[in-house]
Amino acid sequence: MNKTHSEEYINNNQNQLDFTFQNLKYSIKTREGTKEIIKGIDGIFPNSQVTAILGSSGAGKTTLLNIITKRITKLSSNELEGQVLVNGQPYTSESFSSFANYVMQDDILTETMTVRECITFAANMKVRGGQKKRNDLVNDMIKQLKLEKCQNTQIGGQFVKGISGGERKRTSIGFELVCDPQSIFLDEPTSGLDSFNAYILIDMLRKFAHEKKRTVVFTIHQPSSEIWNMFDRIMLLVNGKFIYQGSGGNQIQKYFSGQGFECPIFSNPADYYMSLMSQDKQINVINTPLYFKNYDEIIKDSVQYQINFSNKQEIIPNQKFIPIYMQFYYIVVRTIQIQIRSPILFKAKLGQVTILAVFLGLIYYQLPNGENDPYNIVDARNKNGFLFFLATGAFMESMNAATLSFPTERQVFLREENSKLYKIFPYFFGKLLVDLVSDFIIPIIFCCIVYWMVGLRNNLEAFLFFNLIMIILQFTGIAAGYFEGCLFKDPNLAYGVAQLITLPLFPFSGFYKNSGDLASWISWVQYISPFNYAYQAFVRNEYEQTYFIPNPIEAENIQFTKWEAVGYLCLMFLGYLILAFFFLKRSLKTLQ
Numbered sequence: 001m002n003k004t005h006s007e008e009y010i011n012n013n014q015n016q017l018d019f020t021f022q023n024l025k026y027s028i029k030t031r032e033g034t035k036e037i038i039k040g041i042d043g044i045f046p047n048s049q050v051t052a053i054l055g056s057s058g059a060g061k062t063t064l065l066n067i068i069t070k071r072i073t074k075l076s077s078n079e080l081e082g083q084v085l086v087n088g089q090p091y092t093s094e095s096f097s098s099f100a101n102y103v104m105q106d107d108i109l110t111e112t113m114t115v116r117e118c119i120t121f122a123a124n125m126k127v128r129g130g131q132k133k134r135n136d137l138v139n140d141m142i143k144q145l146k147l148e149k150c151q152n153t154q155i156g157g158q159f160v161k162g163i164s165g166g167e168r169k170r171t172s173i174g175f176e177l178v179c180d181p182q183s184i185f186l187d188e189p190t191s192g193l194d195s196f197n198a199y200i201l202i203d204m205l206r207k208f209a210h211e212k213k214r215t216v217v218f219t220i221h222q223p224s225s226e227i228w229n230m231f232d233r234i235m236l237l238v239n240g241k242f243i244y245q246g247s248g249g250n251q252i253q254k255y256f257s258g259q260g261f262e263c264p265i266f267s268n269p270a271d272y273y274m275s276l277m278s279q280d281k282q283i284n285v286i287n288t289p290l291y292f293k294n295y296d297e298i299i300k301d302s303v304q305y306q307i308n309f310s311n312k313q314e315i316i317p318n319q320k321f322i323p324i325y326m327q328f329y330y331i332v333v334r335t336i337q338i339q340i341r342s343p344i345l346f347k348a349k350l351g352q353v354t355i356l357a358v359f360l361g362l363i364y365y366q367l368p369n370g371e372n373d374p375y376n377i378v379d380a381r382n383k384n385g386f387l388f389f390l391a392t393g394a395f396m397e398s399m400n401a402a403t404l405s406f407p408t409e410r411q412v413f414l415r416e417e418n419s420k421l422y423k424i425f426p427y428f429f430g431k432l433l434v435d436l437v438s439d440f441i442i443p444i445i446f447c448c449i450v451y452w453m454v455g456l457r458n459n460l461e462a463f464l465f466f467n468l469i470m471i472i473l474q475f476t477g478i479a480a481g482y483f484e485g486c487l488f489k490d491p492n493l494a495y496g497v498a499q500l501i502t503l504p505l506f507p508f509s510g511f512y513k514n515s516g517d518l519a520s521w522i523s524w525v526q527y528i529s530p531f532n533y534a535y536q537a538f539v540r541n542e543y544e545q546t547y548f549i550p551n552p553i554e555a556e557n558i559q560f561t562k563w564e565a566v567g568y569l570c571l572m573f574l575g576y577l578i579l580a581f582f583f584l585k586r587s588l589k590t591l592q
């Protein structure tokens, strides 16, 4: 062997992963008591093989997969015991994602993205190398999964019809497989697929295992006999314990026929063994202890032997985070794509703002500036009412929209975070950047209409400062919305609580009640009210030069300069963002 070949041999060997588990027990605490789900089992998922886990519903297949993939960890509400290793080494959920991927039962994908864009996003986030390499991988994956016809169709969801359930499942698989992980775990990958497409998929996974020496493990219900014959290794699980673990094909048939459970000719072995495992039949309930006894006597030692001699080579993970700035870039590009795909949202906002601006402009049309009647308190009060309306309306409008943003994307975010596609920092700030930029134009349009219609101070500097206040106010609203959205996972709850937290701050704006008249025990609230700072900035900006006597700046007890007020709004913006980031980080949990 020359040097290159020997290096390649070592690398290939190091990339072959054997997952082993010993004395694995898992139980959960319920109101009725402790429920044992996995009952002290040993096993091995060898590299270069396809392992299928079968069992009746509720046998513990998904739970076993969730434990091996580190989606289940020890909590106060459960008990988890035993050793789970890869190549003889323990691993964490973080390190798992550097050499393995997991396709869960639920296909959580971004609804407005197309099939190709979804798979490309995963490739961009996890595959190192040039764009050409990534494009080739994506093209290959689309071809292998037979997704060519729908590659440019949006995933779709509750409101938009998109791809079919089977195509969705295959896209989910492509999303994980495109990164060429050293091992892949799949929970019921064939559910929703017709028998032909199920066959194609398992064949593809088999080639992936055999040709690339990858570890492939999945749970499966009702495989056809053609699919059954493709399994290298089969695990049969009944009530959290194995009744068989070993090679597929003739060997499993020999094992069971040796015990008097002969699979009838011309019947599908999978159906036959599933019928043996069903706990709905009385005869199986009677036979189950016998299955376990035979397993302990005939199979257990050989599994132990395989575990002892499993691959112990050092692992060289092949999936690493791309640099943070690249993660940020791809998040930004995707968020823009999502926003462009929902032009209705932007148009609705634009329409709403324009109509509102004209409406307000008509109601407050050309308010007097006090030149002809400086003592007219009603005129000054009308103008203040308008400024107060802006201070609250602009904030609430942007906050409400932003409140829904995180909860509605939560599942996708958790799924991608669990797959370690990106870190929370680029996700959060990538989204924020797009939201801020797209919301930049709206307040400017609003100001251009309303400022001159209402007849506010006829001065360019005052007009520009008015725009600045509106922009900062909208940004603060977005940050407040992020905070409330990160606090709750349910969009409706987040929206409701946002109103509950914000509405009580209205009276502390200085308009409804003069800030100098607030009782001392409650007057501190004005300092956490964004409406107070916005209202003060608007009033200062408008009445810096005025004919009104007394000057409303004094009458309204305005304490801050306009720059100070805007500065405090900026601080609130930062404060909300820090809180939002903290709660988003805290909300991270392992998807099971």
Ligand SMILES: Nc1ncnc2c1ncn2[C@@H]1O[C@H](COP(=O)(O)OP(=O)(O)OP(=O)(O)O)[C@@H](O)[C@H]1O
Residues within 6 Å of the ligand: 028, 030, 035, 037, 055, 056, 057, 058, 059, 060, 061, 062, 063, 064
């Ligand atoms: N958090 C939980 N709380 C209560 N019971 C649970 C919990 N998680 C799992 N179980 C129970 O554990 C058992 C095994 O669940 P699991 O999802 O692993 O079964 P499964 O073999 O994958 O079933 P299926 O084929 O129907 O998906 C079931 O009886 C399930 O109800």
